[in-house]
Amino acid sequence: MLKVERLHTYYGESHILQGVDVCVATAQCVAVLGRNGAGKTTTLRSILGLTPARRGRVEFNGVDITRLPTHRIVKSGIAFVPEDRGIFPTVTVEEHLAIAYGASRRRPGRKPVEQVFEIFPRLAERRRSLGGQLSGGEQQMLAIGRALVAGPDLMILDEPSEGLAPVIIERLEAVLKDVKASGTAILLVEQNYHLATRLADYVYVLCQGRVEFAGATQSLIANGDVRRTYLSV
Ligand SMILES: Nc1ncnc2c1ncn2[C@@H]1O[C@H](COP(=O)(O)OP(=O)(O)OP(=O)(O)O)[C@@H](O)[C@H]1O
Numbered sequence: 239m240l241k242v243e244r245l246h247t248y249y250g251e252s253h254i255l256q257g258v259d260v261c262v263a264t265a266q267c268v269a270v271l272g273r274n275g276a277g278k279t280t281t282l283r284s285i286l287g288l289t290p291a292r293r294g295r296v297e298f299n300g301v302d303i304t305r306l307p308t309h310r311i312v313k314s315g316i317a318f319v320p321e322d323r324g325i326f327p328t329v330t331v332e333e334h335l336a337i338a339y340g341a342s343r344r345r346p347g348r349k350p351v352e353q354v355f356e357i358f359p360r361l362a363e364r365r366r367s368l369g370g371q372l373s374g375g376e377q378q379m380l381a382i383g384r385a386l387v388a389g390p391d392l393m394i395l396d397e398p399s400e401g402l403a404p405v406i407i408e409r410l411e412a413v414l415k416d417v418k419a420s421g422t423a424i425l426l427v428e429q430n431y432h433l434a435t436r437l438a439d440y441v442y443v444l445c446q447g448r449v450e451f452a453g454a455t456q457s458l459i460a461n462g463d464v465r466r467t468y469l470s471v
Pocket residue numbers: 249252254272273274275276277278279280281429
């Protein structure tokens with residue numbers, strides 16, 4: 239479904255991604271792991287056209303999206319949950335979801351807002367609260383809910399567990415398992431090795447803008463050298 243080939247991405251003169259390849263199959267969950275500064279967020283930004291790659295190719299559902307503007311990429315069926323969650327402090331929970339739903343009106347698989355409230359009962363209770371009044375966990379759920387209303391073929395998340403309490407991370411894990419079970423593919427960037435390996439079918443390990451390991455999750459778990467060298471676990 240998503241095929242990323244030989245991406246080279248720069249910030250000014252800094253050559254950050256040095257030929258990154260990533261593939262995600264339909265309904266698969268793929269994790270990208272690596273230390274701080276490895277290039278994980280940059281990989282996502284390149285896929286989404288936020289920091290377009292200078293060289294390389296991104297194909298989604300058979301279409302070359304490498305040079306498309308971000309709004310077109312999103313419309314083609316990719317939803318992004320950024321690291322900062324992107325919640326507006328003065329907009330209510332309900333409005334966040336309604337706006338995202340309205341913006342995705344061309345997507346057949348989009349989910350009505352009420353369906354998101356069934357998945358996240360806590361958001362239903364907080365439907366008239368402002369984004370700025372939510373806890374970190376509630377903001378993360380809202381960010382995922384906003385991605386879900388669009389009915390994406392692929393959901394991309396950047397460190398969704400960051401800063402969340404263990405009980406909220408458990409809830410997040412259950413929700414992402416349901417998202418996958420419903421047929422949506424997931425591309426997940428995580429620092430939380432244990433969460434990532436519980437969710438993912440396939441794993442890429444990045445270091446200094448290169449893929450140093452790619453394989454089934456079980457083969458990473460079995461590979462102590464890669465884990466110690468690149469992930470310190
Ligand atoms: N806007 C920017 N301008 C210049 N350099 C940047 C910029 N953003 C990131 N970098 C550099 O690019 C490299 C990769 O950063 P990136 O944010 O992709 O890493 P990451 O794997 O997501 O790390 P983290 O786990 O800390 O989020 C780092 O060396 C970083 O300092």
